[in-house]
Amino acid sequence: VAQGWTPDTIIGRGDRSISCNRRTLYRMFKRGQFGFDAKDLPMHGNRHPNGYVEHRGKAGQLGRSIYERYEDFPNYTKEFGHLEGDTVQGKHHQGAVMTLVEHLSKVEIVLNVHAKKAENINRHLSEWLSKFPRHFFKSITFDNGKEFAGWWEIANQFDIHTYFAEVGAPNQRGLNENNNGLLRRDGLTKDRDLRNLPDELVNQLMSKRNRIPRKSLDYRTPYEVFMEHITEDQRQLF
Numbered sequence: 423v424a425q426g427w428t429p430d431t432i433i434g435r436g437d438r439s440i441s442c443n444r445r446t447l448y449r450m451f452k453r454g455q456f457g458f459d460a461k462d463l464p465m466h467g468n469r470h471p472n473g474y475v476e477h478r479g480k481a482g483q484l485g486r487s488i489y490e491r492y493e494d495f496p497n498y499t500k501e502f503g504h505l506e507g508d509t510v511q512g513k514h515h516q517g518a519v520m521t522l523v524e525h526l527s528k529v530e531i532v533l534n535v536h537a538k539k540a541e542n543i544n545r546h547l548s549e550w551l552s553k554f555p556r557h558f559f560k561s562i563t564f565d566n567g568k569e570f571a572g573w574w575e576i577a578n579q580f581d582i583h584t585y586f587a588e589v590g591a592p593n594q595r596g597l598n599e600n601n602n603g604l605l606r607r608d609g610l611t612k613d614r615d616l617r618n619l620p621d622e623l624v625n626q627l628m629s630k631r632n633r634i635p636r637k638s639l640d641y642r643t644p645y646e647v648f649m650e651h652i653t654e655d656q657r658q659l660f
Contacts, residue, residue, distance in 0.1 A: 423456065426608065426634045435641040485573055488563055488594055491585045495561065502526045502651045503560040506598035507547075509538050509569055510610055517616030518569075519624060520546060521605065522562070523598045527647035528636060530601045532628045534621050540572040551580050563587060563595060604631060 423432070429447035433440060440447075450456065491498060498504060504525040509518045518538035522531040533550060535542040551559065561583035564570045570586075577584040587594035608627050610616065632645040639647050 435635040512616030529644040529648040
């Protein structure tokens with residue numbers, strides 16, 4: 423659990439024989455038997471109420487709507503190569519990292535962009551995408567933050583379909599939003615200045631998160647699923 427596994431993952435993955443079920447583990451957590459608080463587990467903290475709309479730092483609809491994505495890729499939910507993108511800011515908006523999550527494998531990529539500026543976002547995203555064959559990734563769905571205002575440069579450079587969720591609708595990128603929350607729990611807290619964040623720490627957090635089994639992946643890790651979709655020559659890139 424200290425490594426980020428939930429009781430559900432512990433039971434479902436079955437790496438070790440445990441003589442109780444998932445519900446029993448949760449009850450034991452609520453009683454504080456292991457020195458952990460159940461509220462510290464993913465999705466057990468405070469959440470925005472239903473109907474919550476985010477207005478901070480939005481630039482209006484920047485590009486093609488997310489609804490066009492479903493028209494272009496009718497098998498979107500079953501295809502590999504579709505990314506969701508966002509940023510995580512530091513204390514008093516000081517510094518930022520960019521997060522990307524591949525929809526099918528749920529692999530999370532964290533780019534240490536240092537500042538929430540369009541030029542930083544584009545430079546680091548371009549460097550990362552350049553490591554992969556053209557059309558390896560089919561699409562990116564962004565939040566409408568101002569830092570993504572230069573999206574067309576990435577779209578043109580890599581011939582990648584680019585879409586935007588509706589303004590104030592983070593639930594349309596639910597996987598990305600959930601992973602961002604987990605990164606906060608792992609160490610990128612809201613009271614931390616991210617301007618000079620060490621690359622080594624970012625890589626450690628990314629590696630940890632991608633090696634935790636997930637129920638939605640039949641208790642495989644995101645890393646395991648991601649690797650099923652790349653060739654032997656490409657393995658050294660990730």
